[in-house]
Amino acid sequence: xxxxxxxxxxxxxxxxxxxxxxxAYSNSASDYFIWYKQESxxxxxxxxxxxxxxxxxxxxxxxxxxxxxxxxxxxQIAATxxxxxxxxxxxxxxxxxxxxxxxxxxRLAVHP
Amino acid sequence: xxxxxxxxxxxxxxxxxxxxxxxxxxxxxxxxxxxxxxPGQGLRLIYYSQIVNDFQKGDIAEGYSVSREKKESFPLxxxxxxxxxxxxxxxxxxxxxxxxxxxxxxxxxxRLSVL
Numbered sequence: 001x002x003x004x005x006x007x008x009x010x011x012x013x014x015x016x017x018x019x020x021x022x023x024a025y026s027n028s029a030s031d032y033f034i035w036y037k038q039e040s041x042x043x044x045x046x047x048x049x050x051x052x053x054x055x056x057x058x059x060x061x062x063x064x065x066x067x068x069x070x071x072x073x074x075x076q077i078a079a080t081x082x083x084x085x086x087x088x089x090x091x092x093x094x095x096x097x098x099x100x101x102x103x104x105x106x107r108l109a110v111h112p
Numbered sequence: 113x114x115x116x117x118x119x120x121x122x123x124x125x126x127x128x129x130x131x132x133x134x135x136x137x138x139x140x141x142x143x144x145x146x147x148x149x150x151p152g153q154g155l156r157l158i159y160y161s162q163i164v165n166d167f168q169k170g171d172i173a174e175g176y177s178v179s180r181e182k183k184e185s186f187p188l189x190x191x192x193x194x195x196x197x198x199x200x201x202x203x204x205x206x207x208x209x210x211x212x213x214x215x216x217x218x219x220x221x222x223r224l225s226v227l
Binding site for chain 1 (some may be wrong): 116118143147152153154155156157160162202204206208214215216217218219220221223
């Protein structure tokens with residue numbers, strides 16, 4: 001069945017290091033992916049997205065990589081800051097109209 | 113100040129009681145969604161609406177009901193049939209049409225607890 005999952009439930013990094021958050025998806029027909037950031041007690045916030053016809057997309061301090069061969073998505077955060085501490089979710093566009101399937105999330109903890 | 117407003121922020125339900133969570137958006141978005149989030153877990157879709165006066169069940173619709181009488185509003189009622197309602201409820205909206213992008217924008221959430 002369709003599913004989106006994450007390899008690491010918790011990631012701890014030092015401030016200033018680069019972070020890599022991974023996500024595996026199972027639906028090879030998915031054509032669009034999104035990364036969200038959720039701080040404690042708040043709603044998810046859009047970070048970056050990528051279409052399946054791309055393998056890399058860059059934003060401000062963030063990069064999303066898509067490997068369709070192994071159905072893997074990753075979010076790279078450069079020079080991680082304390083404000084980056086949050087839970088990060090990947091989501092894929094399912095076959096249904098305008099619906100997203102969310103993964104379980106990875107908690108990123110940034111230490112000084 | 114545009115965005116999605118959920119209220120109340122905290123809500124308590126007595127056993128056997130129905131409660132309604134409010135979601136209002138002034139983004140002129142056609143589509144709206146309700147998700148449930150349990151501790152340490154991802155988002156599960158309860159109901160969604162692509163357009164006014166139309167809505168569809170999501171993956172966990174049992175024990176919930178919705179209405180979409182206005183474009184701006186998509187209230188969620190947690191009925192007494194929902195035996196485990198304690199969770200964080202998130203409302204989202206998205207511009208309509210069959211878009212190549214599906215960015216959903218979220219409200220701040222309502223935390224529902226059972227007394």
